[in-house]
Amino acid sequence: MKIKKLLILAALPMIGLAANAQEKGPQKNDFTVAATLSYNNSVMGEAAGRSSSYKLEAASTNWNDKNLSVGIEGGWFFLDEWKLVLGGGMNISKRPGCVGLPGSGYEYGDVPEYQAVDDETFVQFNVYTGVDRYFKTKVDGLYLYAGARIGYAYGRNSSYTDDEYSMGKSIGEAFNIRGALTGGVEYYITDGLFVGAQVDPFAYTYNSTLIKPQAGLSNLQAKNHNFGILAAPTIKIGFKF
Structure with missing residues (x-):
């Protein structure tokens, strides 16, 4: 009888570990924070310099044209298998x-002209949100998920030059609106640490880029539509708490 009790007591820790292992991963009301490495989805509309004519091309929305960028992503499991992402x-x-300084002339030995340096301000931001549905697998801690994303990115560059040739402030603006279906995989190394990979099976991005070269002139605008298949691959590492 004593031996049986000892065997039961010895087995209890192993049973507890097995139960914890089965629960490894997200549950309702869990929060996640992850660092992501993906394409740079921000935009910037360059202000126009002084010119006798102005031309413009819409900013590229093709993820293949972008550089890699590190980002932050937060999530909330409002249900056991449903996650809100921001x-x-x-x-x-x-x-x-x-301010520019005039030179003394254009002959050899004269002091050259110091051109004015533009006063510039740059503002960029991007935000996205979405919902993911998680699916358990037979591998402990391994989850598949599928979901949707919608995002917005904006960039603005204002430039002003204080010299005799300046025609006032020049402004460049651009914005992206993006919608995508997404899918990925996450593996919980421990209950609080996970790694993952993600890709968008289909994505659509609309871009508008414009410049207002001088005060009193109308905007010059260009637009772009992009459709992506297996777009924006992303890797991530994060924490659950």
């Missing part, structure tokens, strides 16, 4: 300008 980022830069 991510994004923002950047603001300022380049102070300088």
